[in-house]
Amino acid sequence: MTKKKQEHEENLKGTLISVFFVGFVIVAMWVAVYLMYLSQ
Template identity: 75%
Template sequence: MDKKQSNHEVNLKGTLVSVFFVGIVIVAMWVAVYLMYVAR
């Protein structure tokens, strides 16, 4: 119970922003190549 509690409350705002940075890289690269595909 104690563990669960601490995991809930732990501040991971920086993590959320960081993973979304990863997400943006993934989406941006994918969209770029998709547009290249469409243009060919």
């Protein structure tokens, strides 16, 4: 129980934010090209 709890309590906030950043890059690039599509 203690070990399991410890594993779950690892601080991975930086990881979560980093993955959100990756998601943001994906969305930003997609929207940029989508706007180009609309304007053509």
